[in-house]
Amino acid sequence: MPLIPTIGLEVHVQLKTRSKMFCGCAVEFGAEPNTRVCPVCLGYPGALPVMNRAALEMTALTGLMLGCAVPEVCKFDRKNYFYPDMPKNYQITQYDQPLCVGGGVPLNEFAYPKDAQKSIVNPGKTVRLTRIHLEEDVAKSQHFESSTGIDFNRAGTPLMEIVSEPDIASPEEAFAYLIALQQILIYGGVSDADMEKGQLRCDCNVSVAEPGAPLGVKIEIKNMNSISAVRRAVAYEIERQIAAVQKGERLVQSTRRWDDDSAQTFEMRSKESAHDYRYFPDPDLLPVDTSVFMDEVRTRRPELPHEKRDRFVRDFGVTPYDASVLASEKALADYFDAAAKSARKPKNVANWIINDLLSALTTAEKTIVDCPISAHALDELVNLIDAGTISSSQGKEVFAAMFATGAPAAQIVEERGLKQESDSGAIEALCQQAIANSPKAVAEYKAGKLQAINSVKGQVMKLSQGKANPVVVSQVLEKLLAE
Amino acid sequence: MDLTSLSISALREKLVAREVSPLDALDALDARISAVDDKVHGFLSRDLALAKAHAAKADLSLPLGGVPIAIKDVINVTGEPCTCGSRMLLPYRAPYDATVIAKLRAAGAIPFGRANMDEFAMGSSTENSAFGPTHNPWDLTRTPGGSSGGSAAVVAADEAFAALGSDTGGSIRQPAALCGIVGVKPTYGRVSRYGLTAFASSLDQIGPFTKTVRDAALILDVISGKDPMDSTSLDQPVPAHTALLGRDIRGMKLGMPREYFIDGIDPQVDAAVRAAIRHYESLGAEIVEVSLPNTEHAVGVYYIIATAECSANLARFDGVRYGHRAESSGLLDHYGRTREEGFGPEVKRRIILGTYVLSSGYYDAYYLRAQKVRTLIRDDFTRAFAQCDAIVCPTSPEPAFKLGDRADDPLKMYLADIFTIATNLAGIPGLSLPCGFAEVDGKKLPIGLQLLGQPLDEPRLLQIAHAYEQSTDWHKARPGL
Ligand SMILES: [Zn+2]
Numbered sequence: 001m002p003l004i005p006t007i008g009l010e011v012h013v014q015l016k017t018r019s020k021m022f023c024g025c026a027v028e029f030g031a032e033p034n035t036r037v038c039p040v041c042l043g044y045p046g047a048l049p050v051m052n053r054a055a056l057e058m059t060a061l062t063g064l065m066l067g068c069a070v071p072e073v074c075k076f077d078r079k080n081y082f083y084p085d086m087p088k089n090y091q092i093t094q095y096d097q098p099l100c101v102g103g104g105v106p107l108n109e110f111a112y113p114k115d116a117q118k119s120i121v122n123p124g125k126t127v128r129l130t131r132i133h134l135e136e137d138v139a140k141s142q143h144f145e146s147s148t149g150i151d152f153n154r155a156g157t158p159l160m161e162i163v164s165e166p167d168i169a170s171p172e173e174a175f176a177y178l179i180a181l182q183q184i185l186i187y188g189g190v191s192d193a194d195m196e197k198g199q200l201r202c203d204c205n206v207s208v209a210e211p212g213a214p215l216g217v218k219i220e221i222k223n224m225n226s227i228s229a230v231r232r233a234v235a236y237e238i239e240r241q242i243a244a245v246q247k248g249e250r251l252v253q254s255t256r257r258w259d260d261d262s263a264q265t266f267e268m269r270s271k272e273s274a275h276d277y278r279y280f281p282d283p284d285l286l287p288v289d290t291s292v293f294m295d296e297v298r299t300r301r302p303e304l305p306h307e308k309r310d311r312f313v314r315d316f317g318v319t320p321y322d323a324s325v326l327a328s329e330k331a332l333a334d335y336f337d338a339a340a341k342s343a344r345k346p347k348n349v350a351n352w353i354i355n356d357l358l359s360a361l362t363t364a365e366k367t368i369v370d371c372p373i374s375a376h377a378l379d380e381l382v383n384l385i386d387a388g389t390i391s392s393s394q395g396k397e398v399f400a401a402m403f404a405t406g407a408p409a410a411q412i413v414e415e416r417g418l419k420q421e422s423d424s425g426a427i428e429a430l431c432q433q434a435i436a437n438s439p440k441a442v443a444e445y446k447a448g449k450l451q452a453i454n455s456v457k458g459q460v461m462k463l464s465q466g467k468a469n470p471v472v473v474s475q476v477l478e479k480l481l482a483e
Numbered sequence: 484m485d486l487t488s489l490s491i492s493a494l495r496e497k498l499v500a501r502e503v504s505p506l507d508a509l510d511a512l513d514a515r516i517s518a519v520d521d522k523v524h525g526f527l528s529r530d531l532a533l534a535k536a537h538a539a540k541a542d543l544s545l546p547l548g549g550v551p552i553a554i555k556d557v558i559n560v561t562g563e564p565c566t567c568g569s570r571m572l573l574p575y576r577a578p579y580d581a582t583v584i585a586k587l588r589a590a591g592a593i594p595f596g597r598a599n600m601d602e603f604a605m606g607s608s609t610e611n612s613a614f615g616p617t618h619n620p621w622d623l624t625r626t627p628g629g630s631s632g633g634s635a636a637v638v639a640a641d642e643a644f645a646a647l648g649s650d651t652g653g654s655i656r657q658p659a660a661l662c663g664i665v666g667v668k669p670t671y672g673r674v675s676r677y678g679l680t681a682f683a684s685s686l687d688q689i690g691p692f693t694k695t696v697r698d699a700a701l702i703l704d705v706i707s708g709k710d711p712m713d714s715t716s717l718d719q720p721v722p723a724h725t726a727l728l729g730r731d732i733r734g735m736k737l738g739m740p741r742e743y744f745i746d747g748i749d750p751q752v753d754a755a756v757r758a759a760i761r762h763y764e765s766l767g768a769e770i771v772e773v774s775l776p777n778t779e780h781a782v783g784v785y786y787i788i789a790t791a792e793c794s795a796n797l798a799r800f801d802g803v804r805y806g807h808r809a810e811s812s813g814l815l816d817h818y819g820r821t822r823e824e825g826f827g828p829e830v831k832r833r834i835i836l837g838t839y840v841l842s843s844g845y846y847d848a849y850y851l852r853a854q855k856v857r858t859l860i861r862d863d864f865t866r867a868f869a870q871c872d873a874i875v876c877p878t879s880p881e882p883a884f885k886l887g888d889r890a891d892d893p894l895k896m897y898l899a900d901i902f903t904i905a906t907n908l909a910g911i912p913g914l915s916l917p918c919g920f921a922e923v924d925g926k927k928l929p930i931g932l933q934l935l936g937q938p939l940d941e942p943r944l945l946q947i948a949h950a951y952e953q954s955t956d957w958h959k960a961r962p963g964l
Contacts, residue, residue, distance in 0.1 A: 039578060039579050042804055043799040043804065044559075044578065044579070044799075044804075044805070045559065045565060045567070045572065045575070045577075045680035045681075045799070045800075046558070046559045046565075046577075046581060046676075046677065046678040046679050046680045046681065047579075047677070047678075048676060048677050048712060048713050048714070048715075049714070050711065050712060050713075050714050051714065078795050080794075080795055080798065080841070082798065082801065082818055084801075084803050084814070087799065087804065088795075088798060088799045089795075089798035089799055089801060090795045090798055150803075276842055276843045278794075278795075278838065278841035278842060278843070278846075279841075280791060280795070280841055280846070280850060283683075283684035283685035283715075283792055284681075284684050284714065284715065285714055285715075286714055286715065
């Protein structure tokens with residue numbers, strides 16, 4: 001019998017609050033070590049925690065975005081263990097009454113790794129969530145040659161833990177889950193969710209078993225620093241476990257560390273050394289009545305990526321692929337929304353954004369947020385083309401100039417005299433000149449070789465220095481040659 | 484005249500009349516401390532220069548302007564030690580003011596002197612202080628009570644006009660009773676705990692030790708109220724605690740809990756408390772019998788909840804950021820040695836007990852069950868207060884016991900708090916005031932009367948206490964030191 005993997009993820013997300021979870025210290029990265037600290041986040045005698053309301057609200061908003069239920073009451077507990085990065089030697093977290101329960105992360109085709117998008121096993125899958133809770137982050141340890149330094153600037157930063165059900169069936173699904181989750185977190189403005197900066201951290205629980213059999217021994221893997229590293233680590237671990245089981249080895253519940261350089265996992269500890277965390281309700285904090293802020297938080301729920309995607313297809317006639325690209329980033333989606341609103345053909349605006357604007361931004365190492373062409377300006381350009389005022393090849397030139405200078409399309413068209421010639425009288429004169437210059441092509445055309453007209457047309461364009469409207473040129477030529 | 488024997492109210496009159504200055508008051512205290520504290524050992528440290536700097540700037544127009552107040556060594560005062568009676572915090576200096584200290588300063592008071600205590604407020608005799616016990620000013624061979632024994636002793640010995648202490652299971656009221664002064668444990672949440680080094684967070688409250696009931700009211704006026712730094716502080720208006728003082732208590736109903744008048748209580752204590760109750764009758768109060776049926780479980784519940792909370796609260800003392808740090812090799816060895824050397828035996832006992840009751844497999848049987856019984860105890864009081872305005876009972880089952888008598892018997896020591904512990908579990912306010920003396924071995928030992936009230940009913944408790952105090956002379960007696 002083949003063995004199949006079962007995967008569940010625990011994701012820690014740093015919230016984008018101004019101050020820490022239980023004190024007024026600023027959340028700020030890159031500051032001098034131990035300068036964003038106070039008696040509370042250093043665990044000084046007598047200091048007491050006070051709840052950061054913004055962190056509660058951001059977590060509740062995340063819950064709303066992910067379809068979780070937010071119970072009316074949640075509470076905070078102490079999780080007891082000794083470690084130097086833990087100022088009080090207990091962490092304030094939520095044990096049995098978390099802020100959010102249930103919910104799920106919908107996976108979409110485009111969240112999968114590019115090389116796997118063609119072979120998605122279960123399209124439209126939603127990975128169910130167990131819960132989302134809120135806790136405080138620990139300090140950051142830095143190991144030197146013969147000592148360890150601890151920077152408490154990070155201690156007490158609000159941290160949201162999102163726990164999935166063991167619904168994930170492959171490394172590619174784990175990847176898609178994290179991409180989709182990351183998109184939503186950024187959309188809601190709750191976190192920048194950058195894994196390389198430690199704003200999003202992921203632990204994976206992996207087990208293998210025969211289909212239909214009870215789940216296999218759960219092994220946790222840690223220390224992945226990017227979403228693609230998660231994919232690699234999970235893939236490695238599945239293979240390792242399958243090989244072990246097939247060799248008749250008995251796996252034990254344990255925690256393993258992923259080493260990206262050697263692309264392997266190594267055992268850190270087994271279950272025998274598991275902690276008894278002795279959770280109990282934190283007597284310094286009262287239970288939280290979530291109804292106090294939920295009405296207000298509901299008004300802040302943004303339209304989510306998949307909702308935007310569906311709307312772009314429905315309202316603007318954009319292809320599903322283009323809609324996904326446009327919805328992948330909130331700023332980009334907002335840009336498209338703004339441009340499409342007044343466009344004659346929103347689909348053409350989408351094409352310009354995807355084919356021209358995004359690559360120009362990449363080349364210029366810019367993002368949509370500091371794009372030199374405003375949504376409105378792009379809209380004007382596309383409308384000029386769609387109205388036939390300039391040709392699409394002129395459009396490319398105008399676009400490049402707009403991107404470089406930030407000037408509006410109309411001004412560039414004016415300055416460069418790019419306006420397309422659509423006056424049939426003027427074009428007719430040029431056409432007659434071209435016909436006179438091309439007796440051979442004319443003879444061929446008249447003999448029935450219809451494509452011979454293209455060389456005559458090319459001459460007209462050349463004579464007009466590219467300004468003649470090609471549609472009008474064709475019409476006039478056909479009329480003259482039919483005479 | 485000797486300034487040090489004055490109450491706050493009397494001192495304030497002299498300060499406001501410019502008969503004496505805050506510096507005079509400090510100097511008088513310092514002289515008195517130098518004369519008697521070798522015998523009492525109520526203070527662990529005092530910084531006269533720092534206090535004088537504050538006294539020089541004291542604003543006498545403020546309610547406690549120019550009044551020095553001694554502080555139990557568990558409350559953080561910027562720049563001062565805060566050892567909590569423990570070797571663990573010997574090298575520690577507080578980097579901030581507790582909210583009560585900030586409030587005292589804002590009212591013009593001058594924190595002066597760090598009062599001795601049982602280590603981390605765990606004990607009922609101050610014998611658990613790592614720096615030696617405090618002696619009862621009425622009989623130096625006896626305990627002043629605890630854990631705030633230093634605070635009580637220095638007020639009784641006229642080494643302070645008043646003091647702040649903390650009460651987790653009786654740590655203000657029992658030493659106040661044993662030293663013959665007034666001590667108040669406010670309603671849980673009435674006074675901010677920010678800056679009070681935590682023993683048991685759901686039970687701890689800061690309160691005053693004073694020579695008179697009026698003085699206690701003056702301090703409560705200043706230190707009470709919602710604090711944004713303490714989520715458990717109550718967002719309720721603070722009444723003038725002196726407002727009801729002097730008002731007639733005629734017709735008031737005082738409840739005598741039958742479970743508090745039991746065999747085993749010292750006969751002289753029993754007699755003094757019953758006499759006090761008769762005195763209340765003569766003042767026009769009506770005495771009713773009430774029942775607090777879950778009283779017998781209070782000590783057990785307390786030692787589960789308080790130890791559970793303390794096992795986590797004291798985890799921060801690890802020598803990593805501050806405090807004692809042992810020579811060690813490796814992380815585990817560092818934790819082990821630091822805490823082995825830093826903590827005394829009673830603290831270790833309670834941390835181990837608390838760790839045990841929270842352990843997986845035992846949590847439901849101990850901690851969860853104790854919380855349920857705690858609710859029953861709270862309900863007992865709610866029912867009792869439906870029949871009476873306040874409860875009247877002994878503070879301690881006996882007068883001051885001999886130093887060394889109980890040190891080896893923790894269980895017997897725990898029983899010193901049988902009449903005070905339920906108050907903390909219920910979160911209600913309690914007060915102890917002098918109601919007589921026991922004669923033991925030719926010495927007079929003070930006896931305390933305990934009054935318990937409904938949540939936030941401190942003004943009425945003070946009114947009832949004041950009525951008794953003003954019609955008796957017990958509070959005027961002074962130990963002959
Ligand atoms: Zn802080």
